[in-house]
Amino acid sequence: MAVKKIKTVYDVVCPFCGTLCDDLEVDVADNKIIEVRNGCQIGTKKFFASNPSEHRYEKPLIKVKGSFKEASWDEAIDKAADILVKAKRPLLYGFSSTECDAQSKGVELAEILGGILDNTASVCHGPTILAEQDVGVPTSTLGEYKNRADLVIFWGCNPVHAHPRHLSRYSEFVRGYFRKDGRNDRFIVVIDPRNTHTAQIADLFIQVNPSEDYELLNAIRAILRGVELDEKEISGVSMESIKELADKAKSCNFGVIFFGMGLTQSLAHHRNIDAAICLTRELNDHTKFLITPMRGHYNVTGANQVFTWNTGYPYSIDFSRGYPRYNPGEFSSVELLLKDQIDASLMISSDPASNFPAASVKNMFKHPLIVIEPHQTPTSENADIILPPAYAGIECEGTAYRMDSVPLRLRKVKDAPKGILTDKEILEKLIEKVKEKKGE
Ligand code: SF4
Structure with missing residues (x-):
């Protein structure tokens, strides 16, 4: 053998x-x-x-009378371009699990079509961006935290499950230049309504009432300013615990808050982040303190960067007037779909059918749907056209931005199946065909 x-x-x-x-x-x-x-x-x-399997698409597919039929790239691109050109208000959504050049091509296509351009930040860390635009952000890189942080607060996030190696590479167990004893040199705090696995390995777990983070953040800010609060507890947390946390934060050498969707998607949304950033800033009157979001998809930070370079805005962008307009809430995918204001969708490297509200998914499926997706998902199975790409970062190179906005070069480790194009190449072909059909 x-x-x-x-x-x-x-x-x-x-x-x-x-x-x-x-x-x-x-x-x-x-x-x-x-x-x-x-x-x-x-x-x-x-x-x-990414290995061949029954779940991997290896040919473009077009739905004919309810079942998928294999098609050539020319045929599938032509049909997809037809759908997009005929649509009055097409939505281009996703972009967080692909590389930056493909994201840039997505912006170009949305502009040519006069469509809506959005990425997954609109359902995860959009409130983080809104707050940062309002009040700025004192932040740094994961390398700095690894080498310097002796107090780490995880607020509304559960990295043991969502970012498993974050703890061993940057924030908890890892030895750093000034934290030679790793875990023993750090005090870990988890603030969360749930007793998560991250909470179970923390030094201090503060169980806040669901959706009452805003009150807790502001209580800590008040205590830092020396205000005596005439309450026994706030947000389900005793005054003793709040004071203990404020003292810990003031007395550390270098602190960091990592926060997740528990903070961005609970009741006060961007106001939570605004308060968390202000708390971080105020802690710098006592010691060094910084804050960083725990971004989920590997290149959602890149999607925000690339959209901003190209349009001035990070997500929820409307090109219908021929120039970009930004208004999260009005031009966010979920809201537009809920109001049934989209008449065709192009979903790239994301699976909105698995996490958007049912009513918006129902409206998405009512209209023509194109997906650029390498394997079966609930979104792709309900699509009219499937354009299968190579896996970015496995079957082609590219650039991606880490959660701390550090760009890294993705490597190619193997070839894509024969005939498969990259996300960028598919979008380039769509741009070419759309321009041809619009006579540009
Ligand atoms: S980047 Fe990959 S290996 Fe690292 S924590 Fe995330 S999923 Fe795990």
Whole structure:
């Protein structure tokens, strides 16, 4: 039996979550992933998902009388361009699990079509961006936190499950230049309504009432200013615990707040983040303190960056007047779909059918739907046209932005299935065809 030749690719960046771990080692034989070292379970699974399987699309598909039929690229692109050109208000959504050049092509296509351009920030850290635009943000890189932070607060996030290697690479167990004893040199606080697995390994767990983070943040700010609050507890947290936390924060050498969707998507939304940023800023009267969002999709930060370079705005952009207008809430995908104001959609590298409200998904499925997606999802299964791309960061190179806005180069570790195009190439073909149909 012939011995398989194994190629090992080093320093691979994991294209799954916003931690963008850049130390993976991937073994490839016969153009298949056979081993991934250093990755966590969810990151490793994505590499294996790129191997041929019954769930992977390897040809463009067009729905004819309720079932998918294989099509040539020319035919599928022509039909997709037809749908987009005929639509009065097409939505282009997703973009957070692909690389920056493809995102830029998405902006170009949305502008040519006069459509709506949105990315997944509109359902995750959009409120973070709104708050940062309002009050600025004192922030830094994950490397700084690794080397310096001795107080780490996880607020409304659960990295043990959502960003598994964040703790061992940057925030909890890792040894840093000034934190030589790793975990023993750090005090970890978790603030969350749920007793999560991250809470269970913290030094201090503060269980806040659901959707009462805003009150707690402002209570800490008041205590820092020396205000005596005439209450026994706030947001379900005793005054003693709030004072203990304020003292810990004031007396550390270098503190950081990492926050997640527990803060961005609970009742006060961007006002929570506004208060968290102001708290961070005020803590700098006592010590060094910074704040960083725990971004989910591996390149959602890149999507915000690329949209902003091109249009001035990070998400929820409307091109219907020929120039970009920004108004989250009015031009956000979920709201537009709920009001049934979209008459065709192009979904790229995302699965809105799995996480948008049912009523908006129902309206999305009423109108023509094109997806650029490598494998079966609830969105793709209900599409009219499926354009299957190569996996960015596995089957093609590109750039992605880590959660702290540090850009990293994604590596190619294997070839895409024969004939498969990259996200960027598919979007370029769509742009060309749309221009042709519009006579531009
Ligand atoms: S923590 Fe995130 S980036 Fe790192 S290996 Fe796991 S999924 Fe990939």
